[in-house]
Amino acid sequence: MKFLDEQFRELDEELKINEQSKEQLKQKILQNVTTKEKRPIKQYGWIAIAVCMCFIITLPFYSPTMASIVGKVLPIKITPHYSEGQYNPNLTAQLFELVEQEGYAVGSVGITPSPYTIEVSLLLKDSTLKQATKDLEPTITNYLYENGYDEYELLFTEAKEVQRDPHEDEESKLYDEVREIVKEVFTSYGYAEEADYELAGFKSTWFSNIVTLDMPDHIEESDEIIADIEKEFESRKLDIKDIEVTTFNLAHRLQDNRWAYIASDIYNAMAGKSTYHLTGVSYKVRKGHSYVDIKTALTEPPSEETIKEIEAAIQEYFALPEKKEQLQNDDYTIQLELENGEPFMEVTK
Amino acid sequence: MKQEELTEWFDQYGESVLTYILLMVRDYQQAEDLTQETFIKAYKHQQQFEHKSSVKTWLFSIAHNTTVDYFRKKHPIQHFLGLTIEEKDYKPLPEQIVAMNDQTEQLYRTIQQLKPSHRQVIILRKLKEFSTAETAYVLNWSESKVKMTLKRALEELRRKLIQGGITDEILG
Numbered sequence: 001m002k003f004l005d006e007q008f009r010e011l012d013e014e015l016k017i018n019e020q021s022k023e024q025l026k027q028k029i030l031q032n033v034t035t036k037e038k039r040p041i042k043q044y045g046w047i048a049i050a051v052c053m054c055f056i057i058t059l060p061f062y063s064p065t066m067a068s069i070v071g072k073v074l075p076i077k078i079t080p081h082y083s084e085g086q087y088n089p090n091l092t093a094q095l096f097e098l099v100e101q102e103g104y105a106v107g108s109v110g111i112t113p114s115p116y117t118i119e120v121s122l123l124l125k126d127s128t129l130k131q132a133t134k135d136l137e138p139t140i141t142n143y144l145y146e147n148g149y150d151e152y153e154l155l156f157t158e159a160k161e162v163q164r165d166p167h168e169d170e171e172s173k174l175y176d177e178v179r180e181i182v183k184e185v186f187t188s189y190g191y192a193e194e195a196d197y198e199l200a201g202f203k204s205t206w207f208s209n210i211v212t213l214d215m216p217d218h219i220e221e222s223d224e225i226i227a228d229i230e231k232e233f234e235s236r237k238l239d240i241k242d243i244e245v246t247t248f249n250l251a252h253r254l255q256d257n258r259w260a261y262i263a264s265d266i267y268n269a270m271a272g273k274s275t276y277h278l279t280g281v282s283y284k285v286r287k288g289h290s291y292v293d294i295k296t297a298l299t300e301p302p303s304e305e306t307i308k309e310i311e312a313a314i315q316e317y318f319a320l321p322e323k324k325e326q327l328q329n330d331d332y333t334i335q336l337e338l339e340n341g342e343p344f345m346e347v348t349k
Numbered sequence: 350m351k352q353e354e355l356t357e358w359f360d361q362y363g364e365s366v367l368t369y370i371l372l373m374v375r376d377y378q379q380a381e382d383l384t385q386e387t388f389i390k391a392y393k394h395q396q397q398f399e400h401k402s403s404v405k406t407w408l409f410s411i412a413h414n415t416t417v418d419y420f421r422k423k424h425p426i427q428h429f430l431g432l433t434i435e436e437k438d439y440k441p442l443p444e445q446i447v448a449m450n451d452q453t454e455q456l457y458r459t460i461q462q463l464k465p466s467h468r469q470v471i472i473l474r475k476l477k478e479f480s481t482a483e484t485a486y487v488l489n490w491s492e493s494k495v496k497m498t499l500k501r502a503l504e505e506l507r508r509k510l511i512q513g514g515i516t517d518e519i520l521g
Contacts, residue, residue, distance in 0.1 A: 008456070014448075025384065086382070
């Protein structure tokens, strides 16, 4: 082992980054920290974006808003929310940045489906909502037009800065401690990998706090783990009344998670565009098979050309190296449905 | 916390954190991004640093968690199963790395081929020379797990080096 030890030392000594790259990285970090300090309000916006990313199935609709802008629909391209090691900004994130570039502070940008509504919430200090709308509407409309969006409603509202509730802060501290304990106990039983998934939840009322625990069903020592967690709560005198345990299958949950993103990526590529008239999307995983249903307000199937274009975009998306790797051996069925629920296109494996 | 302190941390440990992450993720650009994330998190959460460990150990534990998060998002299944994704292409050394001699480069590449848990423990214990207790803190493992995993990791590394042409006699 002496040879190896010497080699390790040499490797650590030789594994050096050139000065220029180090300096660049240092500057990037310092710049980032400075930017974040200047605009603390941005965090509210990102929280709102995250919330609005969630999609739900809603009632069918047809809203010819912005009917004056017609004709320009770009070819469909489905962009993964995460690829090549980075998150790809979705429409809300893009608009957030666009509005900031125009010099306005953004509270949040959110999108709700059916009708596809984009809401830009602004933190106004030296301007009125009327003036801000006048300034921003043409820029955003133009940006949306350039990116193929032609069926949406655009709303501007004034955001109020949220004051943090001290009670929530205490809860949040307690929850952090609970999460840490749960992670420690699972890890001590050799389940460090499982512990990396968020296994602890938290329910709080005025009278008591309850921890909800997701237990992977392959763990045999579940009783001992729960008992140890309870002991740890007691020894730290945490105000926890009870632990509610539910079991789940980890492989199923992982498949469910990745299909949530896939369904969302496909939906996002087509929503807000009159060619597709999307009204909602749903997905489920049953017996290892993933199903995605994309609902439209179409009463008749679109042209053969459009159907081929959607199929090609989906195949192209699945052919991306990262998607191929992520999909493993998942079997799936993706359907686009008419207003009456009848499928007019299906991609399956 | 003042920016001067962050600068000091980066000057002292930035390179070491970056090379740790580089050996883990095998992509220089990604390693740079994750290093940036590590220092920003440290800056934002420095009030949570309880001085139970050294700043270096604390920074490495943040780097470790940041890297694990990255793997979890990028390769959830492999991460869960603890698998290594084989490199399809023989990547040249990143241009940002100052030159390395052949034997050291072989060790660098062989370490990158180990499975993540083996890679982590070898880098921390042998390259970065953390103690068993410090490694346990960074990885959130027990000390006995660190010792056992290191033993297995060194055996695997040795096997791979022999497969790569280094003789048993040289390894001793």
